[in-house]
Amino acid sequence: MSTSSKLKLDAISAFFLCIECKTPMRDAYTLIPCMHKLCRNCADKSTTCPSCRVQISSKGPDVVFSHMVEQSTKAAIEQLAGKAVQRYGPVFPSLKPEEMKALIAAHFDRGGENSDVEITQMLFLHIESRKALQVSIHQVNIFWDFDQYFGWTSKDVEQLYHALLDYLIANDAELCKSQIKCVAVGTNFTFQDPAVIQTLQDMDVRCQVVSSMKNEEADRYIERLMSAVVKKPGQTTTEVVLISSDKDFQSVVRTLENESDIRVMVLHNAERGSRHEQLLSLSPTTLLHLSELISVPLSKQPSTSSGADRASGFANSRSPALAPRPPRLIGTVVRWGRDTSGKHSGIINHNSHDVFLDSTVVVHGAPSVGCHISFRCEPSPDNSSHQLAYDAVVLEDGEEVGTVSKWGQSDKFGMAYGFVATADGASHYLATNDLAGSAPCVGDEMVYTVAASLAALCRDEMVYTVAASLARVGTTQAKHAVLLRLRSVVAQAALPSAVPDPPSAVAPTRTTSSWLERVGRPSAFPPLTPAQSKAPTTNAPTTNAPTMRSMPSQILPSQWRRPQRFVGRLTHWDLDKSGKYYGHVEHASGAVFLHATHVVRGAPSQGCRISFRSESNPKNPEQKQAYDAVVLDDCEEVGIVSKWVEGCGTVTTTEGDDHALDSTDLVSEAPSVEDEVVFRVVIFQGKRLAKNAAVLALRGSAKLQQQVPPPTALPSASSAQRPPRTVSFVRQWNVDSSGAHRGVTESGVSFSGTSVIHGTPTDGCRVSFRIDASRAATTAYDIVVLGEREMVGIVIRWDLKDKHGSVYGFITEGDSSDSSEGAYLSALDVIGASGVVVGSECVYTLHVSLIVANGTVAKNARLLPCK
Structure with missing residues (x-):
């Protein structure tokens, strides 16, 4: 036997070990100003750097480095535990190799020593404690695929659940109702009837909403819950009940039975004697039909098809592809x-x-x-x-439409990716990190462009941006992918x-x-x-095609006294000899000169859309120069407030289109009649709405002194006035008696659905929020639902340009203003990049830079609404 020694992970590089305590830095902190790293315990105790003896002015966590150390440590522990199993397996034959490996790995992970005394003692105590557990408390977990029961009345739901409880208790003498836990999983469409929700809550059934529309996400959530069930020692009766007719759950059912020795019962409503029922009977220990418990209402039969083949309806997020879509x-x-x-x-x-x-x-x-x-x-x-x-x-300039040809493969980081193909055979790489909405399925259509686009969350088609791929040389990459709403999906009936x-x-x-x-x-x-x-039609604008949009002057409203606006593309943008920016806007009549001092909103960049008025240059009457210029994102327009009464009004564009404007959709002060505003066009149920509207300060206007300065000196959003953010997990999220969504975090902070500015909360999800200290009860606002590896940060710099003329800057999660501590943020990775200024808040995912050593890159960033 070997002598006792501290755990030594030779597979870990010394670069990952703390220079003070010589242990892996799983929670690494960076010291300022020397930039050396220590583990959290040593960093809290030290006032000077033990390596260079420099006084520590500040310190902060290094998330990326800690993640690298964690992965290396886990791999080393896995290797060491595998060797230990070969050594101690013959000594403890009653332990399975997998169980022994997990116990030894957990021992090392807790900081235990790699000694024969400690390991044998730990294994012996585990065996003795297992022998001492002669009688176990039985428990049953019920997972209810409630999407298949949409439309059932509260009485039918109550009858089915009570009949199931009576059946379980009758077949297990040691089971009582308090030991049965049930969770009903579905979408927002599923839980629409308040009476049904109240009945489920009265029966202590937890209602879990996992998605607004996608039934597939509910299925995956149920699979995760089933996989987390732990075997109860001594229980030989049913431990898991699945209420679903979906045969796609059979893989996880087989895993529970064969690998975890857990008894599973499937309660279904497939047609008796059908092929579907035969497939369901291949795995579960007990297969029970609904008719064996209750009399099923004929008018409310649950769906018996799988998640991929279910018929269209409220319980389904996407209509089945009954036939290939016609060509575009x-x-x-x-x-x-x-x-x-x-x-x-x-x-x-x-x-x-x-x-x-x-x-x-x-x-x-x-x-x-x-x-x-x-x-x-x-x-x-x-x-x-x-x-x-x-x-x-x-389609804007350079845009085209394609279809998702592949999806579901995993890269080396375990992230899903796929490809989107166009009608002419071109293919673009699509990664999970570049999805701004729900994950796609094979067959979903996408519209994409070579420029950053402001994507709105819809479904069944996708909007994304194509950029040069760094990971795959010679290919293009789809970015900011979002699902759009097709008529064949939402209006087929x-x-x-x-x-x-x-x-x-x-x-x-x-x-x-x-x-x-x-x-x-x-x-x-x-x-x-x-x-x-007989105008010619092409897939992209021709060289002679105009890039501006205008309407005949006879349809313009009579109250529009200002000169007409035009829309063009900025073909050039650079510094002049005095250090100020200038460029040229291309439209039908030729190039129009644009100076940075005449830009009233936005940060111009080469290729962006510009709305402007033009006049003759005083120094050269033959040359046109632009003024009152506004940088436009996708779906943005400039219009004039033609009506404004008590917080509601109408915005009219030069094309004569009226857009409804509400005070809640303003991002600036309230407008007056004949004020010019820039806004995002949203078409909802055939109506045109003006969203994110901002009043423009035009030349000669009284508002000019209050306007944002030109892009040579970008404005800063006052982040000092914002309270700090807190990150916690949602403990409870459900619908109250009034039908409104409300939730509570693990820290005891309550919040409502109207306070959520990004994402859809669910039980157990991670959220970032601010606390309203003005109220008696602790209440959260500015709530952002965070996905895996997502965080909320503040833009600390946004005035740089790369060699291609694209704007970039830096973003940080903390309060630091040092760009060396921030992550690199490109305009191509920001949805709504033209609205970004210093101090803007964004939600983004953090990735390791492939170019800069020890650097980080912010991806899939979304500009958060500023309140």
């Missing part, structure tokens, strides 16, 4: 305006054929005359020779049954323009000119 077409909007009913509609020109477009079928973007649009089409229900567009996506399947190509026998002449042309549609009706 690309066209140009040649007419767009209000029709006789006051709704917006227009005409798409595709290969000299006209397709009618209604605003209610636009799933992404805001159409305008001259814009490119991707769409599917189908014959009109009234006249099959006329074509109607649906699933329309407005509302479509007329008589509409035939969409054709594969547009070949009408009679053009839509002639049809409009017959039924009455909307007042906003002037007659088509021959040049417009």
Whole structure:
């Protein structure tokens, strides 16, 4: 036998060991100013650095370094425990090798010594304690896939649960109701009936909402709960009950039975004697049909199909792909305006054929005359020779649409990734770290662009940004991927049954323009000119195509006294001899000169969209110069407040579009009539809404003195006035008697659903929040739900540009203003980059830099609303 010695992990580099106590730095702290590292205990005790004897001015945790040490330590402990099993296995034959390895690894992880005395004593005590447990307390865990029971009344739910309890107790004499725990898992659609929720709570059934719409996430959550069940020694009766007809749970059921020796019962409603029931009977110890417990209501039969094959309905997040989607077409909007009913509609020109477009079928973007649009089409229900567009996506310069071809593979860090393919065969790499919303499935469609885009969380199509991939040379990478809402998903039940399947190509026998002449042309549609009706269509703007959008002056409101605005692309942006920025905006009439002093909002960068007015240069009348310039993100527009009464009003754009504006959607002071605002366009149920609106300080305006200075000296959001943030876990999250969502953190702080500014809380999730000290009860606000490796930080610098002209800066989780302590943040990795200033708060994931040694990079950053 070897003599006693301290645990020595030879596989760990000395670089990972604390220079003071010589133990692995699992909780490393960086010392300022020398930048040496110590473990947390030694850092708390030391006032000077033990390596260089420099006085310590401050210290802070190093999350990335600690994670590297933790991974190396776990690998070394795993290796050492494996050798110990070979040594002590013959001495303790009653212990399985896996169990012994776990016990020894836990012993080393607690700091135990690698000595024969300690290890043998620990193993002997474990065996004796197991022998002493002669009688165990029986326990049953019930996991209820409640998505399959949507629509059941509270009485039916109560009858089923009580019948199940009686069955379990009748088959286990040592079991009582207090030892049975049940959790019902589902989506927001599932828990819509307050009576059902109240009945479940009265029966001590915990209701767990894991997603707003995705049923697959509920299934994965149930699998995680089942995998966490621990075998109760001595219990030979049912320990886990799964109420579900989904055969996809069979893999985790087999794992529990074969590897953990846990008795499982599946309560299902599959058709008796069917193939589906045979598949369910392959694994569980007990297979029980609902009819053996209760009389199932015929009108409320739960779904018996799997999660991938379930029929469409509230219990499903995504309609099944009953048939492949028709191919997409690309066209140009040649007419767009209000029709006789006051709704917006227009005409798409595709290969000299006209397709009618209604605003209610636009799933992404805001159409305008001259814009490119991707769409599917189908014959009109009234006249099959006329074509109607649906699933329309407005394409900015360089955008195209593709489909997720692969998803679910794991990289070396265990993160899922896949590829999105376009119609022409191109493929783009898509990583989990670059998803700004829910994970996609194979077959989901995506619209993407080479520039950063402001993505809105929807579903079934995805918006993402393509950038050069650092990890995969020669490929492109999809960033900021978000799901969009397709008509075929959310409105399939509302479509007329008589509409035939969409054709594969547009070949009408009679053009839509002639049809409009017959039924009455909307007042906003002037007659088509021959040049417009035969406008060429391409997948990307041609060299001669204008990059501005404007409407005829006769449709402009009479109260607009300012010169007309134009929209163009910034083709050049650089410093002049005096150190100030200047550039050129490209539009139909040529290049327009732009100086930084004439930018009233946003930080220009090459390739960005600019809304501006133009005038002759006093020094050179032949040259045009821009003023009142506004940098536009995707879906952003500039308009004039045409109406404002008691916190509500209307914003009208130069194209004559009205957008509803509420005081809660303002990010600046309240506007006045005829004030100009920049806002984000959101189409909701066919209505145009103005979101994140900010009043502009125009040239000659009284508000000019209060406006943000030019981008050469970026403004700082006052972070000193914000209270510090706290991170905790949600202990409880449910619906109260009034139907509102409320929760409590583990630290005892309560919060409501209206205080959540990012994410959807669930039980056990991690949240970052501020505490409102002005109230008697401790209340949280500015709540941000944090995913794995996510954190909230403050931008400490945002005035740098890389060699490609892209803006970048640094972000830090703490209060430090030293950029050397912050993570690198690129504008390509920020959703809403044009709104970022020094002091802005963002939620992001932290990654190790592939370029800078010991550096960190902020990825998938989202600008948080400032309150």
